Amino acid sequence: xxxxxxxxxxxxxxxxxxxxxxxxxxxxxxxxxxxxxxxxxxxxxxxxxxxxxxxxxxxxxxxxxxxxxxxxxxxxxxxxxxxxxxxxxxxxxxxxxxxxxxxxxxxxxxxxxxxxxxxxxxxxxxxxxxxxxxxxxxxxxxx
Amino acid sequence: xxxxxxxxxxxxxxxxxxxxxxxxxxxxxxxxxxxxxxxxxxxxxxxxxxxxxxxxxxxxxxxxxxxxxxxxxxxxxxxxxxxxxxxxxxxxxxxxxxxxxxxxxxxxxxxxxxxxxxxxxxxxxxxxxxxxxxxxxxxxxxxxxxxxxxxxx
Numbered sequence: 374x375x376x377x378x379x380x381x382x383x384x385x386x387x388x389x390x391x392x393x394x395x396x397x398x399x400x401x402x403x404x405x406x407x408x409x410x411x412x413x414x415x416x417x418x419x420x421x422x423x424x425x426x427x428x429x430x431x432x433x434x435x436x437x438x439x440x441x442x443x444x445x446x447x448x449x450x451x452x453x454x455x456x457x458x459x460x461x462x463x464x465x466x467x468x469x470x471x472x473x474x475x476x477x478x479x480x481x482x483x484x485x486x487x488x489x490x491x492x493x494x495x496x497x498x499x500x501x502x503x504x505x506x507x508x509x510x511x512x513x514x515x516x
Numbered sequence: 517x518x519x520x521x522x523x524x525x526x527x528x529x530x531x532x533x534x535x536x537x538x539x540x541x542x543x544x545x546x547x548x549x550x551x552x553x554x555x556x557x558x559x560x561x562x563x564x565x566x567x568x569x570x571x572x573x574x575x576x577x578x579x580x581x582x583x584x585x586x587x588x589x590x591x592x593x594x595x596x597x598x599x600x601x602x603x604x605x606x607x608x609x610x611x612x613x614x615x616x617x618x619x620x621x622x623x624x625x626x627x628x629x630x631x632x633x634x635x636x637x638x639x640x641x642x643x644x645x646x647x648x649x650x651x652x653x654x655x656x657x658x659x660x661x662x663x664x665x666x667x668x669x
Binding site for chain 2: 442443497
């Protein structure tokens with residue numbers, strides 16, 4: 374067997390030829406087991422939330438490039454996908470904010486429906502970060 | 517990000533020498549930098565909860581609004597980016613649709629300083645940053661150098 378014919382781990386193919394005496398029901402069970410195995414090995418849907426957020430955060434920083442427009446920065450696809458993760462992602466966004474302050478405020482406000490930043494602090498990253506981390510602490514969302 | 521990435525985004529910088537003059541920082545953007553503010557992100561973003569914009573100036577992403585924002589600092593429109601003793605200048609960039617995308621500030625040596633989004637500052641010639649994602653310079657502004665700045669120079 375050539376190297377190219379060796380199945381990748383988690384992507385084993387159905388054994389061929391079919392074994393004698395193996396019925397359709399057992400084949401269905403086998404197919405379902407193999408599909409479950411594949412999803413367990415490399416599932417996008419089963420990535421832990423922290424990992425999905427970390428990947429989207431890294432992609433967002435690539436996507437925004439050198440854009441000076443805050444509107445463009447916040448409307449980038451990965452940033453919007455973070456918002457789509459909903460309430461479960463909030464503790465990870467707050468942890469990222471504490472470690473590496475960045476413009477996560479639109480996402481946090483959209484997900485939570487609150488904005489703890491005083492109007493006079495709008496645009497000031499340090500003050501906005503401080504306000505959100507205080508809010509997260511009060512909500513029990515910050516370690 | 518790297519100089520290679522900067523040159524990829526702004527192809528003219530391959531032929532126009534530029535220098536990185538700061539590390540990356542999300543604390544301020546180009547408009548803030550041109551307005552001598554490195555503590556806030558300036559943009560007429562709506563809702564007005566996430567960025568600074570001069571009070572009383574509409575939050576609209578058009579050229580007149582950006583001119584009005586710099587007018588609060590004493591800038592008025594001018595014809596070009598030539599170095600004029602006693603004055604400092606700002607260049608506003610816009611894309612083909614006329615949407616403002618960038619602001620740069622002239623240095624006392626006649627070159628320009630730009631904050632590239634939320635990344636680094638660079639020193640460059642104005643032509644070097646045109647023709648890329650910021651579009652081209654569509655308006656120059658100038659004001660008399662404030663006395664406290666002039667006395668430092």
